[in-house]
Amino acid sequence: MSPLRARMIEDMSLAGLAGGTQKIYAQAVYRLTAHYRRAPDQLSEDEVRRYLLDLRERGVARGTFKTSQYGLQFFYRHTLGQDWGLFGGKKDRLAAAEAAA
Template sequence: MPTPIPSTPISPLRQRMIEDMNMRRFSQDTQRDYIRDVGRFATFLGRSPDTATAEDIRQFQVDQQESGVPVPTMNSIVSALRFLFTHTLDRPDLARRLVHIPFRQALHLEAF
């Protein structure tokens, strides 16, 4: 099912990401979550995510951790950004910079 057309214009990058997700038959819920998570990153940057550097990614993840973002949320953001960098932007070098926290490690960190 195609994504409904919003009443306000969207950026070409967001449109491309939506098209990439549609080609892979992502659910509407996954698409909504990925768009939200990439938006969170863009807000942190204060500019388009297609201008991000490896240091921007590192700083974002440090900020999220220091802000107390729960591990499942952090991992969801990592998935969204990996999709963006790998598929939409063809920047797998940046996707490799993202740190996914295994659930087992998350339990250990929370107990610490």
């Protein structure tokens, strides 16, 4: 097990996530890693965004998309401490849109 995966599992345990949720979130990071054939901590916000867009374009089920999104959000926010706008909430997206206008 890689140190990053072990750290994510520890972080999910500390957050009180159920075992099934932990498994699904870890799989989301694994699929992202397999897609780019690079470690997830070496990917940019734009690459993760493009991956999520690719999932949408391939027509994955809504539940599959959401669990992938939430799993990646957990990994990048909690395990890596990234503060990416990609994973902002609705208020964050609205504020960004207003600032751009």
